[in-house]
Amino acid sequence: MTADASDLSLVQRVQRGDKGAFDVLVLKYQHKVVKLVMRYVRNPAEAEDIAQDAFIKAYRALPQFRGDSAFYTWLYRIAINTAKNAVVARDRNPVDFDLDMTNNDESYEMQGRLKDSETPEALVLTDEIRTTVNAAIANLPDDLRTAIVLRELEGLSYEEIAATMDCPVGTVRSRIFRAREAIDSRLREVFEGGLGRAEEIG
Amino acid sequence: MSKEELESQLSAMFDDELPGEECELLARRLARDEQLRERWGRYAAIGACIRGEPGVRLQTTLAGKVSAALKQESAQNGVPATDRHRHGWVRPWVTSLAGLASAAAVAAVAILWMRSEAPALVAHNAPVQNPPAAPSLQSLPATAPQLAAVSPAVRVHQSHEPDSYVTPAAVAQAPSLVPPTELANYIVAHSAYSGPLMRRNALSALVAGDSAAPQVNAQPIPAVVTGK
Numbered sequence: 001m002t003a004d005a006s007d008l009s010l011v012q013r014v015q016r017g018d019k020g021a022f023d024v025l026v027l028k029y030q031h032k033v034v035k036l037v038m039r040y041v042r043n044p045a046e047a048e049d050i051a052q053d054a055f056i057k058a059y060r061a062l063p064q065f066r067g068d069s070a071f072y073t074w075l076y077r078i079a080i081n082t083a084k085n086a087v088v089a090r091d092r093n094p095v096d097f098d099l100d101m102t103n104n105d106e107s108y109e110m111q112g113r114l115k116d117s118e119t120p121e122a123l124v125l126t127d128e129i130r131t132t133v134n135a136a137i138a139n140l141p142d143d144l145r146t147a148i149v150l151r152e153l154e155g156l157s158y159e160e161i162a163a164t165m166d167c168p169v170g171t172v173r174s175r176i177f178r179a180r181e182a183i184d185s186r187l188r189e190v191f192e193g194g195l196g197r198a199e200e201i202g
Numbered sequence: 203m204s205k206e207e208l209e210s211q212l213s214a215m216f217d218d219e220l221p222g223e224e225c226e227l228l229a230r231r232l233a234r235d236e237q238l239r240e241r242w243g244r245y246a247a248i249g250a251c252i253r254g255e256p257g258v259r260l261q262t263t264l265a266g267k268v269s270a271a272l273k274q275e276s277a278q279n280g281v282p283a284t285d286r287h288r289h290g291w292v293r294p295w296v297t298s299l300a301g302l303a304s305a306a307a308v309a310a311v312a313i314l315w316m317r318s319e320a321p322a323l324v325a326h327n328a329p330v331q332n333p334p335a336a337p338s339l340q341s342l343p344a345t346a347p348q349l350a351a352v353s354p355a356v357r358v359h360q361s362h363e364p365d366s367y368v369t370p371a372a373v374a375q376a377p378s379l380v381p382p383t384e385l386a387n388y389i390v391a392h393s394a395y396s397g398p399l400m401r402r403n404a405l406s407a408l409v410a411g412d413s414a415a416p417q418v419n420a421q422p423i424p425a426v427v428t429g430k
Contacts, residue, residue: 006215009225013233019272020233026265027243028216031250034257034264044257048264055268056275126258133251151217152252158219177213183248184241191260 007071014062022062026055029072033079040083041090050086054079129187136186140179147172148179212238216245 007028013021033054037047058078065074137145143165150156150164158176162169203211208228214220215228232238243260250258 004218005222006218006220006225006229009222009229010232013229018233019269020239021229022272023265023269024229024232024239024242026268027239028246030264031246031255031258035250035253035255038256048257052264052267052271055264056271059268059272122257122259129247129258129260130251133248137252149252152249158214158217173210173214173219176217177210180213180245180248181209184244187244187248187260 004067004070004072008067011062011065011067011071014059015065022059025071025075029075030055032072033075036076036079037083040080040087046086050083051079053086054082057082128190132187132190133183136183137179140182144175144179144182147175148183151176208238209241212242213245216242 007025010021010025014025030051033051034044034047037050037054038044041047041050054075058075061078065071137148140148146165147161150161151158156164158169158172161172161176165172208231211220211224211228212232215225215232220228232242243265247258247260
């Protein structure tokens, strides 16, 4: 099995001009990139803007990507550089930067919450999604829950999970799929038309 | 392929656990199947929830924003960004060629300048430095003073490589103990092809031969110089 094969096949499609494939990559990595950027900026809205810039830069640079490293490693480097540059630019031009908050982590958190509270529905929706997912995970059979948590939280490969759970790799693949399906089906139940709702809120 | 099998493949592909050839097929389908892509987005959201990542939405607007920005950009420029890069492959090639050409020009100028300036440089260059005491030279006491007279031109360093390969004219005009300038220049100019010891022996032989018979010219030299 080729490591990073799925990303590479998507990257190759983008390089051949398929923009839809790039959307798939953005969907896969957007949360991770936003989380990464939030190490540099505390404001979620700003983090999302920077993540957007990073993805656009990645798209422009994608023809030069030769697959020497994993796609996400390459993307993360772009995101980090974009975040650093954004921080430097913001510090050079601190017009909308509140100096009172520079040395106060609590205030920083408050700033983040205040920015979030500008879209309270989005905040509520996020909490709702999280609650639904957690409840769905709690209701999973043990073997499915263990498999999905080892994969998503611990980042183990199927082979490592198979060794941990003492079962074949095919079984791991099936368990993770069934766990995802159970959670996804619960999400769709709760958010009937939820995608449209998320679009409206966003 | 059943829907469930397809979705199972999607889940495996999301985890980078699908074989390459299956990835190819599924990537193609994923790029044009909106429903499959939404499911993919929800898988990402589920993972983000489990990891406690911030700002989780079922379908965040980020992908839409990126897509819209890229569409706007390509509409403004007429050509999509990736296409511009694809067709713009000539530019880096031309840039590197121009870099090479300028480097070659600088090197050529430097060589010409060094050729014109080299004798003068050597004349200015030459603090007298005794040659290293090689056993073979010590065994030839008669030639030692003569070598000392030649050594400023040869300037043998610790690395045993001469600094300059041109004998100053002043040395060449010295009395009969010193070999003719042209001959010494010939030896040192070709010394790149001989080892330091061979070179020293050649010079010793030349000096000795010259003091014994001033008419001995370049004849023995080629054999010594090319002897490596």
